[in-house]
Amino acid sequence: NAGVTQTPKFQVLKTGQSMTLQCAQDMNHEYMSWYRQDPGMGLRLIHYSVGAGITDQGEVPNGYNVSRSTTEDFPLRLLSAAPSQTSVYFCASSYDRGNQPQHFGDGTRLSIL
Amino acid sequence: KNEVEQSPQNLTAQEGEFITINCSYSVGISALHWLQQHPGGGIVSLFMLSSGKKKHGRLIATINIQEKHSSLHITASHPRDSAVYICAVTYGGATNKLIFGTGTLLAVQP
Numbered sequence: 001n002a003g004v005t006q007t008p009k010f011q012v013l014k015t016g017q018s019m020t021l022q023c024a025q026d027m028n029h030e031y032m033s034w035y036r037q038d039p040g041m042g043l044r045l046i047h048y049s050v051g052a053g054i055t056d057q058g059e060v061p062n063g064y065n066v067s068r069s070t071t072e073d074f075p076l077r078l079l080s081a082a083p084s085q086t087s088v089y090f091c092a093s094s095y096d097r098g099n100q101p102q103h104f105g106d107g108t109r110l111s112i113l
Numbered sequence: 114k115n116e117v118e119q120s121p122q123n124l125t126a127q128e129g130e131f132i133t134i135n136c137s138y139s140v141g142i143s144a145l146h147w148l149q150q151h152p153g154g155g156i157v158s159l160f161m162l163s164s165g166k167k168k169h170g171r172l173i174a175t176i177n178i179q180e181k182h183s184s185l186h187i188t189a190s191h192p193r194d195s196a197v198y199i200c201a202v203t204y205g206g207a208t209n210k211l212i213f214g215t216g217t218l219l220a221v222q223p
């Protein structure tokens with residue numbers, strides 16, 4: 001079972017560049033989410049989706065876009081990368097937003113120069 | 114004050130020791146999660162509980178809803194248990210929002 005697959009694992013960008021972080025799950029989970037993890041802080045929710053075609057903002061959505069065209073895929077787009085977006089990004093999926101175990105990907109380590 | 118507080122922030126133990134990591138929260142919750150993250154690695158869900166106690170191998174998680182407190186215990190600790198342990202709560206209400214603690218870094222020395 002693949003679970004939650006994130007690509008790439010590492011990426012270095014220059015300020016102003018755009019890129020898409022990929023996330024795919026094969027567990028038929030309706031709920032998917034993107035978090036960023038920064039030193040000394042808990043995971044913070046960027047965007048989430050409760051099903052195909054439905055997305056909503058989390059607590060730190062600025063500078064990021066998402067879409068959910070299929071149940072399996074939930075890409076995160078950085079529109080114009082800024083150094084403040086240097087972070088580790090995790091995608092997660094679950095049968096339910098908070099009352100079921102969360103399944104996380106291995107993370108994408110992103111550096112913005 | 115953070116809504117989810119973990120203690121200690123850092124913990125060093127000798128192999129074989131009994132380890133306790135604590136999590137306190139200040140909001141009404143419907144569930145509490147314990148997660149494990151190895152250095153440079155992904156995040157794995159260890160437990161989700163809403164009452165009482167759960168056990169999996171050498172790991173035990175307990176929760177006291179009245180006191181808004183949970184503990185994660187590791188018996189007979191081993192160097193492979195070295196990781197960051199993260200407590201998260203599902204905020205009660207329609208949103209089922211997850212709120213994460215900042216983690217406890219555990220190092221088990223041989």
